[in-house]
Amino acid sequence: MAPSGVGANEHYKDDEQFLYAVAEAMRAEYRAIVDAGFLVQIDDPFLTDLHADPSLTVPERRRRADMYVEAVNHALRGIPPERVRFHTCYGINQGPRVHDAPLGDVVGPMLSVNAGAYSFEAANARHEHEYHLWERVKLPRASG
Numbered sequence: 001m002a003p004s005g006v007g008a009n010e011h012y013k014d015d016e017q018f019l020y021a022v023a024e025a026m027r028a029e030y031r032a033i034v035d036a037g038f039l040v041q042i043d044d045p046f047l048t049d050l051h052a053d054p055s056l057t058v059p060e061r062r063r064r065a066d067m068y069v070e071a072v073n074h075a076l077r078g079i080p081p082e083r084v085r086f087h088t089c090y091g092i093n094q095g096p097r098v099h100d101a102p103l104g105d106v107v108g109p110m111l112s113v114n115a116g117a118y119s120f121e122a123a124n125a126r127h128e129h130e131y132h133l134w135e136r137v138k139l140p141r142a143s144g
Contacts, residue, residue: 001026002044003071016067023075030075034083041085042072047109048088048120051101065109073114086115090127103130107137 003026009018033040050056050064076084088110090100103120110118 002042002046002068003075004044004046004068019067019071020074023071027075027077030079030084034079039083039085040079041087042076042113042115043087044068044072045089048090048101048106051105052099054099061105069109069112073112076114079114080116081114082116084113084115085117085119086110086113087119087121089121100126103127103133107133111137111140 003019003022006022006026009015012018012021030040030042047065047068050068051061053061056064072086088106106120110120
């Protein structure tokens, strides 16, 4: 789970401080997973979900997405990207998928996570055309 999916801010001055505190706590968990010889997968459906939040303006969505990514990267510092997978999706609600954000809104922040692999589940006919995005989006260079 990504820091954005853990609890709610009840004690910190703002959401950014809260996210960084959660990220710091999650860092120990991520490190333990990697130190045990496993890959760590960060699941963050909230990164995608915020892009469809009608209460946020487009600039607010971008700022919040940047904050989510910065918190994840803070938690991952010192962990080699090749030991990290990042997953986001449109979530698991049972409603019709009519208000999902376009993949183009999500792909930039998603690829800014310091991971060696990314997955984005979009098993919905409303999104079947969006694979064309990969014809023009460049993936980050692999480290090593």
